[in-house]
Amino acid sequence: MNEENQQEHPEETPEAPLPQRVERQGERRSKAYGRLGVISFGLATGVTFAVFVFFLGIMAAFFEWGMVLAATLSSFLIGFGPSFVGSIAGAVWAFVIGFLFGLLNAWLYNRFLVGRRGGGP
Numbered sequence: 001m002n003e004e005n006q007q008e009h010p011e012e013t014p015e016a017p018l019p020q021r022v023e024r025q026g027e028r029r030s031k032a033y034g035r036l037g038v039i040s041f042g043l044a045t046g047v048t049f050a051v052f053v054f055f056l057g058i059m060a061a062f063f064e065w066g067m068v069l070a071a072t073l074s075s076f077l078i079g080f081g082p083s084f085v086g087s088i089a090g091a092v093w094a095f096v097i098g099f100l101f102g103l104l105n106a107w108l109y110n111r112f113l114v115g116r117r118g119g120g121p
Contacts, residue, residue, distance in 0.1 A: 035110050036106040036109055037106070040106075041102050042098075042099045042100070042102035043102070045101060046095040046096070047095065047098070049094045049095065050091040053080065054088065056069060056070055057081065057086055057087025058087050061084065061086075064082075067082065074086075076093075077090040080093065
């Protein structure tokens with residue numbers, strides 16, 4: 001009788017268990033969610049600032065847009081000016097400065113995050 005019941009209602013057969021998540025070799029699960037990758041954040045900040053300074057120099061050279069800001073930045077960024085070569089020089093310095101500030105910012109963020117959770121460094 002049991003075989004007849006299974007043939008009439010095949011959807012009532014027991015289902016296989018769902019597969020479990022398998023950790024890959026070398027994969028580390030962090031206990032602190034929301035931490036920033038210090039190097040990655042520094043690179044992202046550096047690239048963003050470098051692109052901004054490069055396009056500011058190009059726009060100032062060709063369209064005379066942002067001349068006051070370009071003049072102000074030229075006092076901080078060695079070689080920066082409203083020209084193509086000046087834009088490249090400014091972008092290199094902007095990358096270095098942006099990388100260092102991004103690195104410092106992400107490091108401080110992670111330190112403050114650990115401090116709030118009551119854990120050690």
